[in-house]
Amino acid sequence: xxxxxxxxxxxxxxxxxxxxxxxxxxxxxxxxxxxxxxxxxxxxxxxxxxxxxxxxxxxxxxxxxxxxxxxxxxxx
Amino acid sequence: xxxxxxxxxxxxxxxxxxxxxxxxxxxxxxxxxxxxxxxxxxxxxxxxxxxxxxxxxxxxxxxxxxxxxxxxxxxxxxxxxxxxxxxxxxxxxxxxxxxxxxxxxxxxxxxxxxxxxxxxxxxxxxxxxxxxxxxxxxxxxxxxxxxxxxxxxxxxxxxxxxxxxxxxxxxxxxxxxxxxxxxxxxxxxxxxxxxxxxxxxxxxxxxxxxxxxxxxxxxxxxxxxxxxxxxxxxxxxxxxxxxxxxxxxxxxxxxxxxxxxxxxxxxxxxxxxxxxxxxxxxxxxxxxxxxxxxxxxxxxxxxxxxxxxxxxxxxxxxxxxxxxxxxxxxxxxxxxxxxxxxxxxxxxxxxxxxx
Numbered sequence: 001x002x003x004x005x006x007x008x009x010x011x012x013x014x015x016x017x018x019x020x021x022x023x024x025x026x027x028x029x030x031x032x033x034x035x036x037x038x039x040x041x042x043x044x045x046x047x048x049x050x051x052x053x054x055x056x057x058x059x060x061x062x063x064x065x066x067x068x069x070x071x072x073x074x075x076x
Numbered sequence: 077x078x079x080x081x082x083x084x085x086x087x088x089x090x091x092x093x094x095x096x097x098x099x100x101x102x103x104x105x106x107x108x109x110x111x112x113x114x115x116x117x118x119x120x121x122x123x124x125x126x127x128x129x130x131x132x133x134x135x136x137x138x139x140x141x142x143x144x145x146x147x148x149x150x151x152x153x154x155x156x157x158x159x160x161x162x163x164x165x166x167x168x169x170x171x172x173x174x175x176x177x178x179x180x181x182x183x184x185x186x187x188x189x190x191x192x193x194x195x196x197x198x199x200x201x202x203x204x205x206x207x208x209x210x211x212x213x214x215x216x217x218x219x220x221x222x223x224x225x226x227x228x229x230x231x232x233x234x235x236x237x238x239x240x241x242x243x244x245x246x247x248x249x250x251x252x253x254x255x256x257x258x259x260x261x262x263x264x265x266x267x268x269x270x271x272x273x274x275x276x277x278x279x280x281x282x283x284x285x286x287x288x289x290x291x292x293x294x295x296x297x298x299x300x301x302x303x304x305x306x307x308x309x310x311x312x313x314x315x316x317x318x319x320x321x322x323x324x325x326x327x328x329x330x331x332x333x334x335x336x337x338x339x340x341x342x343x344x345x346x347x348x349x350x351x352x353x354x355x356x357x358x359x360x361x362x363x364x365x366x367x368x369x370x371x372x373x374x375x376x377x378x379x380x381x382x383x384x385x386x387x388x389x390x391x392x393x394x395x396x397x398x399x400x401x402x403x404x405x406x407x408x409x410x411x412x413x414x415x416x417x418x419x420x421x422x423x424x425x426x427x428x429x430x431x
Contacts, residue, residue, distance in 0.1 A: 011113075011116065012113075030297055031310050031311040031314075032117055032236075032237070032310065033113075034311075035117075035120055035121070035314075035350050036116045036117060036120050038350075039119075039120045039350060048354070048357040050318070050354070050357070050358055051314065051315075051317070051318030051351070051354035051355065051357075051358055052315070052318045052319055052358070054314065054315075054318070054354070055311075055315065056311070
């Protein structure tokens with residue numbers, strides 16, 4: 001199983017996600033990347049993140065993404 | 077708002093699909109994004125092939141072509157059309173109504189109601205409701221609903237948010253009274269406060285087209301579009317669909333007193349594969365009961381996606397049998413609407429190519 005950081009790196013290999021606290025505001029992800037990320041996270045963790053949870057505040061940084069995953073039953 | 081219609085049926089659907097096919101793999105080089113990133117998006121959203129009109133083709137051209145096919149094949153007689161409804165957001169002209177242009181080009185009888193309806197992706201379901209209401213009148217024995225858009229002509233080829241998913245098409249749906257004691261349930265909602273989430277800012281009277289409104293602008297997301305082009309706030313539309321559509325359908329099923337399991341198919345508007353899979357997950361509907369393959373074959377052709385879905389996936393089957401289906405449309409306005417009906421034993425249900 002891949003880590004969230006590894007999945008992010010696959011989507012946007014040109015960025016270092018460890019130095020940002022707000023991926024969207026810092027331009028590391030856009031709304032379409034968010035959908036690609038959700039699809040990858042769903043497959044990786046065998047879950048389905050609800051569409052109503054696909055909002056910018058849940059994808060601000062590694063911590064908010066991991067909180068979202070735990071909420072939806074992922075085992076990190 | 078809930079509706080109930082009795083003794084009405086859809087007797088046929090003909091979809092008119094432009095022969096001109098575009099392929100995402102070839103088009104992605106036009107966008108200001110690395111190919112690898114676009115290919116990931118393709119996989120998730122289901123982008124692949126789509127159909128768009130060639131330059132100069134208008135809504136009335138597709139509509140007249142489709143109606144002529146129906147006349148030629150004996151599926152509809154021109155003198156039987158008592159109401160001609162045309163749903164579009166890309167009319168031939170501001171005035172007159174495109175339905176009148178279609179009427180004139182086909183030489184239809186004068187004893188008819190021609191009506192244009194400005195609706196987008198909710199327009200098939202809302203158009204059906206209007207047609208069912210007209211069929212309440214004794215004088216209206218047969219209503220023809222045309223859904224048609226050529227939105228590719230208003231989309232920026234440099235805007236990856238919208239250009240690779242847009243398709244053009246028309247559909248002709250014939251409606252009449254049902255000899256069976258059938259009941260159709262429907263509901264509709266609107267929220268104009270979110271109108272700017274899907275808009276063509278310039279070109280009408282609020283902001284007329286000028287050389288300035290035709291200039292491509294970088295709005296900060298690596299996409300280039302002009303004010304003359306269609307704009308979609310993808311995040312707002314996504315959240316709208318995920319928030320509003322499940323309760324809309326739940327309410328419809330409750331109104332009809334049926335369960336999700338008793339519905340054979342949920343035939344929804346086709347924005348993209350990802351959005352529909354998330355909708356199916358939320359509603360706990362198997363993907364097989366909520367097909368999502370229109371975008372990959374034809375693109376998102378606005379209010380024509382549901383008839384395309386029906387003709388493409390259930391074309392032959394619905395000529396011989398009847399299925400319990402839920403239709404759901406949602407889009408610009410914002411507007412969202414659903415219908416629960418028996419669909420089948422149709423006289424025609426197919427796709428023809430416009431060349």
